[in-house]
Amino acid sequence: MINHDLIEELAELLNVDSEESGSLLNAFFSGMVTALLAGRKLSVKGLGSFSVLHVPLKKQSDASGTTYTPPCNRLKYDSRLSGADDTARIVAMWSLMTPGEVKPIVRAFAKVFSQAFKQQREITINGFGRFSKDQGAYGFLPERSLEEILNRDYQNLEDVVLPLNDKSQDRKESKPYRYAIPLALLFVLSLMAAYFYYGSPEARVSIPAPVYQEKKLKPVVHQDQVIIQKPPAEAVPSKELSASSVADSLVLEKEEFTIVLETFRMEQTALKEIGRLRSEKIPAYVWSGALNGQKYFRLMTGKFSTRDGAKEYLKGMPKKIAGGAYIQQVLKKGVFHGAKGL
Incomplete structure (x- = not known):
């Protein structure tokens, strides 16, 4: 403490x-x-x-x-x-x-x-x-x-x-x-x-x-x-959304949740990992960002209306993939792409 x-x-x-x-x-x-x-x-x-x-x-x-x-x-x-x-x-x-x-x-x-x-x-x-x-x-x-x-x-x-x-x-x-x-x-x-x-x-x-x-x-x-x-206390919508879609783009609304799997500094490494994850039937998308002038690329999966829904989905993922994953709330609406979008 x-x-x-x-x-x-x-x-x-x-x-x-x-x-x-x-x-x-x-x-x-x-x-x-x-x-x-x-x-x-x-x-x-x-x-x-x-x-x-x-x-x-x-x-x-x-x-x-x-x-x-x-x-x-x-x-x-x-x-x-x-x-x-x-x-x-x-x-x-x-x-x-x-x-x-x-x-x-x-x-x-x-x-x-x-x-x-x-x-x-x-x-x-x-x-x-x-x-x-x-x-x-x-x-x-x-x-x-x-x-x-x-x-x-x-x-x-x-x-x-x-x-x-x-x-x-x-x-x-x-x-x-x-x-x-x-x-x-x-x-x-x-x-x-x-x-x-x-x-x-x-x-x-x-x-x-x-x-x-x-x-x-x-x-x-x-x-x-x-x-x-x-x-105020977080509202819990009644319907949960899954990450079963294999489309090349994912739309996340403000205050929805997603699961961040890994974070990379190089775009090429992120692209390779997307292919590996999708071969294991895990639809992955890129969430890019920058901190102190340094770009990084997060790989995420899933679209959930509540944190509990994301937790349940995370429990069912393979341990070798979910080991370093964490749940992230979206602060503003965004469209995130897979390999083709990059």
Whole structure:
């Protein structure tokens, strides 16, 4: 959970209750994770700068042989701002507020974060990490779950060790191992080819659904106070729609629901995945978008009038497809296309 004093301070500045304040903070930090995955770097006033550092494939040789360490992504933190402050952009991304409505919330975030940082208080945020003082320096330690998300494409890769030939062995004894190194090299090259084709950070990225998206907070500004209006209860239409159509386009009305299966950075990769999904009788469509100037392509399926209807359909999908899927509500009417439309 987020530290209680941080929630109370933000609630006082925005003139809202603790529940709304906690939801705002949770949504903001979820937006930071999304921005990191899509843009790979961001700056937040009062907290510092965060960026994703890609560590390429590493080769190391010693007396026992050669070790190949797979690539990985690491989160780099700097207490200083690097570039423009991204707080307003992150808030606007999940709240759908106008720039004028975002300003009071941005000022409140900056004040709360700056005070906590100046006082070097420990701030623990589930799913993101912990700000604390370690060995005399106040810094940030990412949570393991965040590191797993950043390295989702590499989680099944392990170190490969190629042992050196022992020349002291009898030639007859070493003969069965004559082809060990060529075969091992072929295996490493296969791993590298799979990495560059499927696992490149330029090819695919998973973007989690923002935690706070459904609340659609709409603040009303009165002088220096901000009052957060709570939306009315969601209407539940009686008829559910399925994703059985195989047409090349899908029309989604405002406030309907769909299922986002995967997210890619490259259009060609999305097209290939559409073909694979449709071969398994899953009608997929492309929902393109952009974040911080970086385009991405989400693959989605289904048209549902309620979230419960989408949940039921998701339960019946194959686990290998539904494993990373999530339900998304449509904020405005749109027409989405399959392979032909692209």
